[in-house]
Amino acid sequence: xxxxxxxxxxxxxxxxxxxxxxxxxxxxxxxxxxxxxxxxxxxxxxxxxxxxxxxxxxxxxxxxxxxxxxxxxxxxxxxxxxxxxxxxxxxxxxxxxxxxxxxxxxxxxxxxxxxxxxxxxxxxxxxxxxxxxxxxxxxxxxxxxxxxxxxxxxxxxxxxxxxxxxxxxxxxxxxxxxxxxxxxxxxxxxxxxxxxxxxxxxxxxxxxxxxxxxxxxxxxxxxxxxxxxxxxxxxxxxxxxxxxxxxxxxxxxxxxxxxxxxxxxxxxxxxxxxxxxxxxxxxxxxxxxxxxxxxxxxxxxxxxxxxxxxxxxxxxxxxxxxxxxxxxxxxxxxxxxxxxxxxxxxxxxxxxxxxxxxxxxxxxxxxxxxxxxxxxxxxxxxxxxxxxxxxxxxxxxxxxxxxxxxxxxxxxxxxxxxxxxxxxxxxxxxxxxxxxxxxxxxxxxxxxxxxxxxxxxxxxxxxxxxxxxxxxxxxxxxxxxxxxxxxxxxxxxxxxxxxx
Ligand code: NAP
Numbered sequence: 334x335x336x337x338x339x340x341x342x343x344x345x346x347x348x349x350x351x352x353x354x355x356x357x358x359x360x361x362x363x364x365x366x367x368x369x370x371x372x373x374x375x376x377x378x379x380x381x382x383x384x385x386x387x388x389x390x391x392x393x394x395x396x397x398x399x400x401x402x403x404x405x406x407x408x409x410x411x412x413x414x415x416x417x418x419x420x421x422x423x424x425x426x427x428x429x430x431x432x433x434x435x436x437x438x439x440x441x442x443x444x445x446x447x448x449x450x451x452x453x454x455x456x457x458x459x460x461x462x463x464x465x466x467x468x469x470x471x472x473x474x475x476x477x478x479x480x481x482x483x484x485x486x487x488x489x490x491x492x493x494x495x496x497x498x499x500x501x502x503x504x505x506x507x508x509x510x511x512x513x514x515x516x517x518x519x520x521x522x523x524x525x526x527x528x529x530x531x532x533x534x535x536x537x538x539x540x541x542x543x544x545x546x547x548x549x550x551x552x553x554x555x556x557x558x559x560x561x562x563x564x565x566x567x568x569x570x571x572x573x574x575x576x577x578x579x580x581x582x583x584x585x586x587x588x589x590x591x592x593x594x595x596x597x598x599x600x601x602x603x604x605x606x607x608x609x610x611x612x613x614x615x616x617x618x619x620x621x622x623x624x625x626x627x628x629x630x631x632x633x634x635x636x637x638x639x640x641x642x643x644x645x646x647x648x649x650x651x652x653x654x655x656x657x658x659x660x661x662x663x664x665x666x667x668x669x670x671x672x673x674x675x676x677x678x679x680x681x682x683x684x685x686x687x688x689x690x691x692x693x694x695x696x697x698x699x700x701x702x703x704x705x706x707x708x709x710x711x712x713x714x715x716x717x718x719x720x721x722x723x724x725x726x727x728x729x730x731x732x733x734x735x736x737x738x739x740x741x742x743x744x745x746x747x748x749x750x751x752x753x754x755x756x757x758x759x760x761x762x763x764x765x766x767x768x769x770x771x772x773x774x775x776x777x778x779x780x781x782x783x784x785x786x787x788x789x790x791x792x793x794x795x796x797x798x799x800x801x802x803x804x805x806x807x808x809x810x811x812x813x814x815x816x817x818x819x820x821x822x823x824x825x826x827x828x829x830x831x832x833x
Contacts (some may be wrong), residue, residue: 343423344416344423344526344529344530344533345423345427345521345525345529349528349529350374351377352376352525352545353542354377354378354379354383354544355377356377357377357378357379358383359377359378359379359546359550360377361375361376361377362375362376362378363375364430364431364520364521366430366431366433366655366656367432367433367663367664367666367706368654368655368664368704368706368707369656369704370705373427373430376521376545377545378517378545378547378550379514379544379546379550380546380550381553383544383546384544384553384557385553385557385559387542387544388483388557388559388560389559391512391539391540391542392482392510392559394537394538394540395480395482395508395509395510395540398505398508398509398510398537398540399479399480399508399509401508403457403458404457406457406506406508407453407454407457407458407506408454408535409505409535410450410451410453410454410502410505410534411450411451411454412535413450413527413531413533413534413536414447414450414451414454415534416530416534417443417446417450417526417530420526421440421444421447424494424522424526425439425440425443426439427439427526428442428443428493428494428522429655430522431493431518431519431520431523432490432491432492432493432519432522432666433619433663433664433665433666433706434663435618435655435661435663438618439522441495442492442522443494445495445498445787446497446498446502446527448788448789449495449503449789450498452502452790452807453502453503456503456506456507456808456810456811457506459811461477461811461815462475462476462477462478463475465819469823469827471823471824471825472821472822472823472824473821473822474821475819475820476817476819476820477817477818478811478816478817479508479816480507480814480815481509481561482509482559482560483509483511483512483557483561484504484512484560484561484562484563484564484814485512485514485554485557485560485562485563485564486500486501486504486511486512486513486514486563486564487513487551487555487563487565487566487567488500488513488514488515488516488523488524488566488567489516489566490516490518490519490523490666491618491623491666491728492618492622493515493516493519493522493524494522494523494526496523496566497513497515497523497524498527499793499805499806500564500566500587501513503810503814504562504564504813505531505536505540505541506810507811507815508815509562510540510541511540511541511542512542512544512554512557513528513541513542513543513544514543514544514545514550514554515543515545517545517546520545524543525545548571551575552575552578555578555579555582555584555586556578556582561584561585562585562586562814563575563584563585563586563587564587564589564805565586565587565589566589566590566623567589569590569726569752569798569799572588572589586801587803587805587813588800588801588803589623589794589795589799589800589803589805590795591623591726591752591754591798592623592624592726592755592799593628593724593752594624594626594627594628594752594757594775594784595627595628595630595746595747595750595756595757595773595784596611596615596626596628596629596756596757596759596784597630597743597747597757597758597759597769598631598632598635599740599743599758599759599760599766599769600632600634600635601761601762601765602635602759602760603761604635604639605642606759606781607639607759608639608643610757610759610781610782611629611639611732612646613783613785614626614784614785615627615629615730615732616662616730617785619662619665619708619730620727620728620729620730620731621665621666621670622785623754623799624755624777624784624785624787625727625728625784625785626732626757626784626785627726627727627733628716628723628733628747629732630735630737630743630747631734631735631736632736632743633737633738636714636734636736640689640712640714640734643690643712644689644690644712647690647691647710647712648690652707652709653704654704662707662709662710663707664705664706665706665707665708665728665729667706668705670728671694671705671708671729673728673729674708674728675693675694675708676721677721677722677725677727677731678691678711678713680720680721681716681720681721681722681733682713684719684720684721685715685717685720686713686715686716686717686720686722686733687715688711688712689712689714690709690710691708691709691711691712691730691731692709692713694708708729708730709730710730710731710732711731711732712732712734713734715735716735718749720733724750726752740769743769744769744773747773748772748774750797751797753774753776753795753796753798753799754775754776754794754796754799754800755775755776755779755784755785755786755795756770756773756777756778756779757778757779757781757784758770758778758780758781759780760780760781766780774797775795775796776792776795776796776799776800776804777793777794787806788806789806789807790806790807791807792806792809793805
């Protein structure tokens with residue numbers, strides 16, 4: 334009987350936190366809060382040898398899991414959702430503390446993981462094949478989707494629970510086993526909480542192993558002869574490396590990578606609504622989201638009013654320790670990332686951009702003590718192609734504004750990137766917005782919305798430097814985590830043909 338309840342005991346006790354690798358060859362590490370460096374908890378790390386051990390257990394467990402009914406798999410997924418719901422405050426707190434998230438960031442990830450689990454429960458019962466015309470008299474054929482076996486999942490730190498659930502849940506729902514390597518910095522919220530929820534929900538042992546560890550552990554997972562598919566979410570540089578290793582092994586790699594997304598404001602846009610959406614698109618989790626609006630392309634007649642409104646709204650936000658209630662902008666994941674953002678801003682200003690707000694790393698702020706990694710909301714205008722703030726994925730709370738004269742120039746600017754993840758177009762005319770979206774080579778485009786949008790049933794993913802065309806979500810998960818087998822059946826064996 335699954336033990337969902339347990340609001341009485343925490344989801345993660347000391348043993349669950351230390352994980353199965355405690356005292357092992359991978360050593361251990363202390364999780365710390367970004368910014369303050371306050372210790373959170375110690376965890377055990379996996380070593381590369383552990384990947385093989387976990388893979389063998391996964392292979393052994395997967396065969397019978399694949400033979401369970403869809404109702405049995407759905408039950409486990411629904412129970413895991415109930416466990417997460419019963420422990421939502423605790424899990425949200427782990428996520429916020431490891432990521433430096435402010436306010437509802439952690440709760441939002443828990444809610445997304447729960448939605449993913451319910452969607453996975455429904456996915457398990459979706460049709461899994463189609464009848465095909467026979468190629469001989471008395472023959473019928475069908476194509477059926479078969480679980481691939483063991484799926485390797487590698488995830489980043491920025492939305493650790495949501496992104497792990499997005500791959501782990503559909504892979505399990507479709508009858509696979511999963512080896513999950515979360516980013517070390519967010520191994521609790523991005524891995525251990527899921528493992529604990531599934532264990533309480535009654536998932537058979539061996540089907541989900543969490544392997545917190547360094548890049549070598551991730552590479553071992555990609556190279557293992559037992560992983561059939563790799564689902565990777567992270568930077569373009571790492572995705573390239575993983576894609577090349579997987580390609581050499583003729584293994585499917587589902588790559589969800591970085592973005593440099595255009596937020597376009599046409600001359601007929603509702604300006605206050607566009608400003609609201611722009612703030613959400615650029616500032617959610619401090620801009621550390623792959624779908625964040627990285628380039629704001631604004632019609633020249635609106636650019637000054639748009640910039641002034643952004644500056645006015647952002648100047649009121651308080652930066653500091655995310656544990657302080659009034660703080661809206663917490664630290665970036667680490668000091669290295671804050672230095673990188675500062676470099677992009679400084680180099681863009683040196684190249685001619687105008688700094689309208691922010692622009693300097695903060696060592697301290699109200700209530701901030703000695704936090705590191707704080708970077709204030711920053712607005713740049715006069716940003717053009719060739720400047721780092723236009724060309725690169727920033728991953729920080731920076732809004733680069735570029736003005737344009739007409740729709741043709743706006744399309745050219747929006748397309749002036751090798752990334753192809755998301756875009757948003759603001760206009761009073763939805764037909765004009767759709768025509769604009771049709772001209773963008775991006776995996777996602779939203780008219781009068783935000784560049785950031787996602788749900789378990791939609792095809793999420795990008796092109797170019799943003800990914801290799803695979804999609805997460807809904808029936809697209811079936812493409813990622815199953816293969817197709819063609820089966821034929823003759824009504825009776827045929828007599829062998831006579832020679833001559
Ligand atoms: P990253 O450096 O590529 O790391 C992502 C994961 O890969 C981590 O678990 C990391 O482990 C692991 N890793 C690093 N090198 C590896 C290797 N050689 N082999 C196997 N695994 C390896 O990414 P990040 O900078 O943390 O994450 C931010 C990036 O992710 C941004 O570019 C963002 O746009 C992108 N992202 C994309 C999406 C999407 O859906 N398209 C969603 C979220 C984020 P360790 O760090 O523990 O070593």
